[in-house]
Amino acid sequence: MAKERRGFDTEAVHAGTPPDPLFGAVSVPIYQTSTFAFESVDQGAGRFAGTEPGYIYTRMGNPTVAALEDAVTLLEGGHGALATSSGMAAIVTVFFTYLQAGSHMVGTDSVYGPSRVVVEKYFSRFGVESSFVDTSDVSNIRAAIRPETTMLYIETPENPTIRLTDIKACTEIAEDRGLLLVVDNTFATPLLQRPIELGADIVVHSMTKFLNGHADVVAGIIVTSTDDQFRKLRAGLNHHGGCIDPHQAWLVHRGLKTLGLRLRQAQSNAMALSELLHDHPAVEWVRYPGAPDHPQRDLVERQMDGPGAVLCFGVHGGLAAGKRLMETVQLATLAVSLGGVETLIEHPASMTHASMAHEAREAAGITDGLIRLAVGCEAEADLLADIAAALDGLSDQHLETAGTPS
Numbered sequence: 001m002a003k004e005r006r007g008f009d010t011e012a013v014h015a016g017t018p019p020d021p022l023f024g025a026v027s028v029p030i031y032q033t034s035t036f037a038f039e040s041v042d043q044g045a046g047r048f049a050g051t052e053p054g055y056i057y058t059r060m061g062n063p064t065v066a067a068l069e070d071a072v073t074l075l076e077g078g079h080g081a082l083a084t085s086s087g088m089a090a091i092v093t094v095f096f097t098y099l100q101a102g103s104h105m106v107g108t109d110s111v112y113g114p115s116r117v118v119v120e121k122y123f124s125r126f127g128v129e130s131s132f133v134d135t136s137d138v139s140n141i142r143a144a145i146r147p148e149t150t151m152l153y154i155e156t157p158e159n160p161t162i163r164l165t166d167i168k169a170c171t172e173i174a175e176d177r178g179l180l181l182v183v184d185n186t187f188a189t190p191l192l193q194r195p196i197e198l199g200a201d202i203v204v205h206s207m208t209k210f211l212n213g214h215a216d217v218v219a220g221i222i223v224t225s226t227d228d229q230f231r232k233l234r235a236g237l238n239h240h241g242g243c244i245d246p247h248q249a250w251l252v253h254r255g256l257k258t259l260g261l262r263l264r265q266a267q268s269n270a271m272a273l274s275e276l277l278h279d280h281p282a283v284e285w286v287r288y289p290g291a292p293d294h295p296q297r298d299l300v301e302r303q304m305d306g307p308g309a310v311l312c313f314g315v316h317g318g319l320a321a322g323k324r325l326m327e328t329v330q331l332a333t334l335a336v337s338l339g340g341v342e343t344l345i346e347h348p349a350s351m352t353h354a355s356m357a358h359e360a361r362e363a364a365g366i367t368d369g370l371i372r373l374a375v376g377c378e379a380e381a382d383l384l385a386d387i388a389a390a391l392d393g394l395s396d397q398h399l400e401t402a403g404t405p406s
C-alpha cells in the first residue's frame, strides 16, 4: 500500500533523521570530518567509481549534510538535493553546471541583486547572454526567448518587489521551448509553494533565510527533480567547491524542524502589519500577497498555500522619510536578510540591490522609496506598536512641515 504523505510539520520534524545505529542518538550526529577512511584500495577505487556505497571526502558528500538534503528533498517533493555554503553558491553552481558560451538565459528582473549581477557581470565574460524581464507578465518571457535560450530562471515572490510569477505558465513555456526551469523558492519555502510539483525542474534556496530561520547561518540548497540533474549538479558542485560545512548543515537541519511553526507565526504578524500599513496616513503604498489589493490575488490563491512573511511599502516623503522610519523603529532591526525569528527592515536600493545599475533597478520596480519589511515571530502587539509609533512620528513631522508658514 502506498505510504500516505504525512503532514508538513511531521515531515519537517522527522525527515532525514534516521535512527543512529551506534547509540540511538535522536538528533543526527555531526560528522565533522573532511575525509573518510577506506578499508582497502579497492574499496576506495570503488567509491570513486560509484560502484561501492560510502563517503569519500566532505566536499563530495557527508552523512550530516545528507540528512539535511534528504529532509529538504522530501519537503520540496524533489528527487534529490545538494546543500551549499550559501544561497549564492547554490545559484552559481546551477549556472556553472548548465550555462555555456553562446547560451542565453531569461530571468526575473527583480531577483535578489547578486543572482542577476553574477550573470550580467561575470558569466557574460564567458559568452553567456541574458535577458532579465518582468516575469510577472509571462508574455515578456515569450518575447525574450531566443533560439539559443536554454534556461528560464525565476524568483517568486520576488525580492524585494513581492511580485509573483506564474510557475505553471513558466512550466508550459519551458516544456514548449525545451528550457530548464529554475525557481528560487526562498521567499515562499516548501510550506507555502512547491515548484517541482507544479512542473519546475530545479529549485534553489538561500537556506540562510526561512529554512534555517535564526539569522546565524549562511547556507543554500539545490533541489533536483530527476536523477540526471542530480548527477550533473553533484559533479558541478564537486568542481565548483561551494559545499556546506557539516556543522552548518546540522544547524540548518535543526532550524528546519520548526519551519512551519515559525513561518505561520511570522505570516500572521505580516498580515496584521500589512493592514496597519494599509490604513496608516503616512504610508503611500504597500505590497503583500496576503492583502486583498495585491494585484495578483488569483495567482496567490492558485500557487501558494499562504502569503509569506515579507512585504514592501513606501511612505509619503520618499526616501528621506523612509530613512527616518528605518532609523526610528526600535523592535525591528535595521539589517539585510530575512526569514529569521527577528523582524528586519532594510532599504533595497542602497543595500541588497545596490550592485544593480540604477536604471535596471528602477525598471525592475526597486525604487529608491521602497522599504522591505521581513517579519519575524515576535508578539504581534509589540510589532504593531513599534511600526505604528515610527509611522506616527512621520505623520506628525509631515503635518508640522505642512503647517509651517513659508
Ligand code: LCS
Residues within 6 Å of the ligand: 086, 087, 088, 089, 112, 115, 155, 159, 184, 186, 187, 205, 206, 207, 208, 218, 219, 220, 336, 337, 338, 352
Ligand atoms: N535568493 C534570494 C531570494 C535571496 O534573498 C538571497 C539573499 C539569495 C538568494 C542569496 O543567498 P545567500 O547567499 O545570502 O545565502 N538575500 C538577501 C537579502 O535579501 N538580504 O541579505 C541577503
